Amino acid sequence: MLRLTIFIVYSAISFSVSFQSEETNANMLTSDMIKHEVSIKHPGEKKRINGVLVELPKADGLYSVYYMDVESVICHLNYCKVIPVRIHWDDLGVFQKYTLKKGATLEKYKDDVFDDEDYEKLTSIMSNKKSPYKDVYIDEIIRVVDTNDNIDAYSGETAIVLDPKDTVQGAVLTCFTLWHWANNNDVIRIINTITAQSASEEQLINFLLSASKKHALLSMQQGVKRRLYTPAFTAAVTEKMLSDKSIIKDAIDYIEQDSCSAYSKTIKKLVNEGNEAVIIAALKSLKKQKHSLPNSFFDELCLDNQILNSYPVLSNYLELMTVQNPNSEIITEQIIPLLNGNFINARAVYWFLSNQKLSKSHQKQLDLFFNTHSSKL
Amino acid sequence: MKRRDFFKKGANAALAAGTLPLIATSCAVNQDLAYDRETDKWTQLGSSLSEIPNRTKTKNYQVAVVGGGAAGICAAVSAARNGMKVVLIQDRPVLGGNASSEMRVHLNGVNDIKGKAERETGIIEEILLHNRFENEQESYPVFDHVMYDFVVREPNITLMLNTQAINSLVKDNKIKSAICWQSTTETMFTINADIFIDCSGDGLLAASAGALYRTGREGKAEFDETYAPDKPDGWQMGATLLMSSKDMGRPIKYSPPSYVIKYTHEGASKRRKFAGYQDGIWWIEVGSDGDIIGDFENNRHKLMGYLHGVWDFIKNSGKFPEAENLALDWVGSLPCRRESRRFVGDYIVSEKDMTEHKHFYDAVAFGGWSLDEHNPGGIENISEPPSYFHYHFKKVYEFPFRALYSKNIDNLMFAGRNVSQTHIALSSSRIMATCALMGQAVGTASAICVERNVLPRTVAKSHINELQEQLMRDDAFIPNRPSNDSDDLARKASLIFSSSTKTGDAKKLLNGISRDIDGEINHWMSDGLHAEVQLEWESPITLSKVEVKCDTNVKRNIMMRKDSRNDELFSNHNPVEMLKHATLHGRIQGKWVKLAVVKDNKTRLVKFNFETSKCTAIRLICEETYGAKDVKLFELRCYA
Numbered sequence A: 001m002l003r004l005t006i007f008i009v010y011s012a013i014s015f016s017v018s019f020q021s022e023e024t025n026a027n028m029l030t031s032d033m034i035k036h037e038v039s040i041k042h043p044g045e046k047k048r049i050n051g052v053l054v055e056l057p058k059a060d061g062l063y064s065v066y067y068m069d070v071e072s073v074i075c076h077l078n079y080c081k082v083i084p085v086r087i088h089w090d091d092l093g094v095f096q097k098y099t100l101k102k103g104a105t106l107e108k109y110k111d112d113v114f115d116d117e118d119y120e121k122l123t124s125i126m127s128n129k130k131s132p133y134k135d136v137y138i139d140e141i142i143r144v145v146d147t148n149d150n151i152d153a154y155s156g157e158t159a160i161v162l163d164p165k166d167t168v169q170g171a172v173l174t175c176f177t178l179w180h181w182a183n184n185n186d187v188i189r190i191i192n193t194i195t196a197q198s199a200s201e202e203q204l205i206n207f208l209l210s211a212s213k214k215h216a217l218l219s220m221q222q223g224v225k226r227r228l229y230t231p232a233f234t235a236a237v238t239e240k241m242l243s244d245k246s247i248i249k250d251a252i253d254y255i256e257q258d259s260c261s262a263y264s265k266t267i268k269k270l271v272n273e274g275n276e277a278v279i280i281a282a283l284k285s286l287k288k289q290k291h292s293l294p295n296s297f298f299d300e301l302c303l304d305n306q307i308l309n310s311y312p313v314l315s316n317y318l319e320l321m322t323v324q325n326p327n328s329e330i331i332t333e334q335i336i337p338l339l340n341g342n343f344i345n346a347r348a349v350y351w352f353l354s355n356q357k358l359s360k361s362h363q364k365q366l367d368l369f370f371n372t373h374s375s376k377l
Numbered sequence B: 001m002k003r004r005d006f007f008k009k010g011a012n013a014a015l016a017a018g019t020l021p022l023i024a025t026s027c028a029v030n031q032d033l034a035y036d037r038e039t040d041k042w043t044q045l046g047s048s049l050s051e052i053p054n055r056t057k058t059k060n061y062q063v064a065v066v067g068g069g070a071a072g073i074c075a076a077v078s079a080a081r082n083g084m085k086v087v088l089i090q091d092r093p094v095l096g097g098n099a100s101s102e103m104r105v106h107l108n109g110v111n112d113i114k115g116k117a118e119r120e121t122g123i124i125e126e127i128l129l130h131n132r133f134e135n136e137q138e139s140y141p142v143f144d145h146v147m148y149d150f151v152v153r154e155p156n157i158t159l160m161l162n163t164q165a166i167n168s169l170v171k172d173n174k175i176k177s178a179i180c181w182q183s184t185t186e187t188m189f190t191i192n193a194d195i196f197i198d199c200s201g202d203g204l205l206a207a208s209a210g211a212l213y214r215t216g217r218e219g220k221a222e223f224d225e226t227y228a229p230d231k232p233d234g235w236q237m238g239a240t241l242l243m244s245s246k247d248m249g250r251p252i253k254y255s256p257p258s259y260v261i262k263y264t265h266e267g268a269s270k271r272r273k274f275a276g277y278q279d280g281i282w283w284i285e286v287g288s289d290g291d292i293i294g295d296f297e298n299n300r301h302k303l304m305g306y307l308h309g310v311w312d313f314i315k316n317s318g319k320f321p322e323a324e325n326l327a328l329d330w331v332g333s334l335p336c337r338r339e340s341r342r343f344v345g346d347y348i349v350s351e352k353d354m355t356e357h358k359h360f361y362d363a364v365a366f367g368g369w370s371l372d373e374h375n376p377g378g379i380e381n382i383s384e385p386p387s388y389f390h391y392h393f394k395k396v397y398e399f400p401f402r403a404l405y406s407k408n409i410d411n412l413m414f415a416g417r418n419v420s421q422t423h424i425a426l427s428s429s430r431i432m433a434t435c436a437l438m439g440q441a442v443g444t445a446s447a448i449c450v451e452r453n454v455l456p457r458t459v460a461k462s463h464i465n466e467l468q469e470q471l472m473r474d475d476a477f478i479p480n481r482p483s484n485d486s487d488d489l490a491r492k493a494s495l496i497f498s499s500s501t502k503t504g505d506a507k508k509l510l511n512g513i514s515r516d517i518d519g520e521i522n523h524w525m526s527d528g529l530h531a532e533v534q535l536e537w538e539s540p541i542t543l544s545k546v547e548v549k550c551d552t553n554v555k556r557n558i559m560m561r562k563d564s565r566n567d568e569l570f571s572n573h574n575p576v577e578m579l580k581h582a583t584l585h586g587r588i589q590g591k592w593v594k595l596a597v598v599k600d601n602k603t604r605l606v607k608f609n610f611e612t613s614k615c616t617a618i619r620l621i622c623e624e625t626y627g628a629k630d631v632k633l634f635e636l637r638c639y640a
Helices: A022-030 A116-127 A138-142 A172-182 A185-198 A201-209 A213-225 A231-243 A245-255 A260-273 A276-288 A295-299 A311-324 A329-340 A343-353 A360-376 B002-012 B070-081 B123-134 B140-152 B204-208 B296-316 B351-355 B423-429 B432-452 B456-462 B464-473 B506-510
Strands: A006-009 A034-040 A049-057 A064-071 A084-089 A095-100 B056-060 B063-066 B086-089 B157-160 B163-171 B174-182 B187-192 B195-198 B236-240 B243-247 B285-288 B326-331 B363-367 B397-400 B412-414 B495-498 B531-550 B579-588 B591-598 B605-625 B632-639
Touching (some): A034 A185, A049 A185, A064 A172, A084 A185, A095 A172, A231 A245, A231 A260, A245 A260, A245 A276, A260 A276, A295 A311, A295 A329, A311 A329, A343 A360, A360 B531, B063 B432, B070 B195, B070 B432, B123 B140, B140 B157, B163 B187, B163 B204, B195 B204, B236 B296, B236 B423, B285 B296, B351 B423, B363 B464, B397 B432, B423 B432, B432 B456, B495 B506, B531 B579, B605 B632
Parallel strands (some): B063 B195, B195 B412
Antiparallel strands (some): A006 A034, A049 A064, B174 B187, B243 B326, B495 B531, B531 B605, B579 B591, B579 B605
């Protein structure tokens, strides 16, 4: 769908309008602007709207910013004052701010104009992804704009009423129009696609090293898509995983598609250096891997007994050994002391060892455990 | 003796006009009775047999539920599932009441608290989910059949349609029998039961039994209600007649019928809006200052006139050019009622119980629809807003069990708009899904009454914990009342953990709160699928049931709407978050054994039933949802 709607034209352009924001003007003057002709669906219009999304690459080369000039209000009845509004987004399509042409003002019902508080409130409304405007239909609003009604919109018997804190009184249609520009799904998708497709490997690594989870996820998805398995990129993914458990799943998905030797090296690092969640994810990955890793690899995968005191880690560890490395004396030797520890853990070890080939001395310890705890097994 | 009792009651009772006129004037003269059919000889031409048909029947049940709307269905199903032999008596040919295809009101509940729903769970959610799975086309007549299926598949329920409970036999302050007329079979039924539950809205059975009730509006002073009128009056919110239209793709002319009442919108309140008019206009509404039940047929006729008057205004005033291609596709003939009798219980819920969020020791239900009091006069008073929407709740309020049984008829309970509350409280709690929660509460309470041989008042005094625990086990939610079921063996587990966690914690599955609420997380959500939750017990335990509450996104509405709205707040399909496939394993003597499998699950409360087994651990493997990448659960319980 994206391919049908985006026409990317790489050419620098300039704008004739001057906007209030000096910062924006500075960007316009110093940056190489890239113009993207886009087709956008706005819920206030039946047909798609053609527009120009302008990309302003930042000087550090890491994050671009974007803006688009739109009309302040979608008004089908020609009684609204319409002025251009510039909407600004970051490189993931998150709304940042809006700016107006110098001297321009937004208007409210009955020729009233926005005051400073209204402008501030509008910014807050547009920044709120969960604003009630998300769920309001334009036809619910159109019937309201010519009334003094202080209930902005409701339909059927559902009593959808916009709380005064959620709207600029007398400017419902403007709020609706601009909220749906600031949080427009088409715009967000287009900006994300541009960011993902245009980022170099170095930029993607910087994304991973940044504090932004969204950037890290975008980077890893690109890593898989581009088959980006250079040592530098893989190391960045590993470091990110060790410091941020919220991206574990995506990181494992990336790592699992690496070569056998690189996979085993990375996974061992994760087991040795990771926290409980990372270790469990790594053990689960190993349990289902199809790289035919040698038994020696698993024998070397010794975990500290303190870590094995965590039942979820122990449980996954034993399941891994059952599947990938059964009857290993080294593993038996490592875990048999756990029979004397926490009972729940000891019982898991007991059941595991019951299915392993054991030396006589190990078998004796196991029998002793059974005799002591048979009623709890 | 019983027969004489009946005649005595019959002479005094307020009966529905036109239902059985002979009964209403009955004295002890046998030939006046409609079911005395000695002259009615039925000759079968095929067999040449001639006989007097038997048109009187007596049936015995443990619980009799009158009224087959959302509240009545939930009352009947909960009583039946808790082991009662139940009869559900409904005076219409379809179930669903205001939500049925006869009336087509959206089955609203707590639709919008700070921009999100706080949806009702339990039986009403099960019905709405059943509809989402079996009625993807969002057809109202099919919804009738979905509800029919939901009821008749319960083995303990006998459903009587086209049957109205018109009178009662009362002895020692208890209803012994409901006298019911089934119009399609010309049969008079005497229904004997231990417990009667009136969910009929107007409450004819309860009224005929002499249960105390109120109508009209309380004055401010009586309950210290901010939004009540200064002085009490007789006004009751009106009934609405709905309609829907369709776009024919070409201009369609419209001429109003002879009974139209002209509508001009002149002088109308600005709040009297037309948004969404193509799916009906809720303010086509007429109420009453007096006997709203007695006025019903007059009001129905007026409403039909107003409906066409408003549609004529839309089609022919020139103010709605977009309506040129619209044609009426369905018009209601049965107005959707909001208010009539409110029976008096041991507690009368009032405005401040709701707005000040009073905590009730006997809370069994909750609500959160706005205080949505429609104006006196309805469409006959158009200069006023159609509703005042006095107050919008920021969180849900509790509803107590003591408002759900009669103060003076000992074995009578209620659910729905006829419960013990003020007019202002009714303006919020009358919403169908809220009524349905009350229904599940009284249905469950009826089982406790019968099993323990006690009356509802005793349940409130001595068995409220049992009632609340059973409700929560059956997936009802009670605000500020975490479950603490001593039979739940999951709570005795030494350890619970999950294979992955994106948000929440597996330990939250045991905290007794089955939804995220008041900003608190009470769930475990996996990071991807498959995902597992495991419980370990120090010693083997005997298990035969594991019950899980999965996510159905109670923050988003799922009831059917005419506009098929599908956005953050409303959906037009089953929730993608729901658990679809799952397998339960138990560790028996050191080996993992498959105990139960659930495929194509369609409920929030997922039950795994299996042969009694001795396990030291269980592992729930969540394999697939209906589209969500992660699975979210709210509760896990284990029972012997």
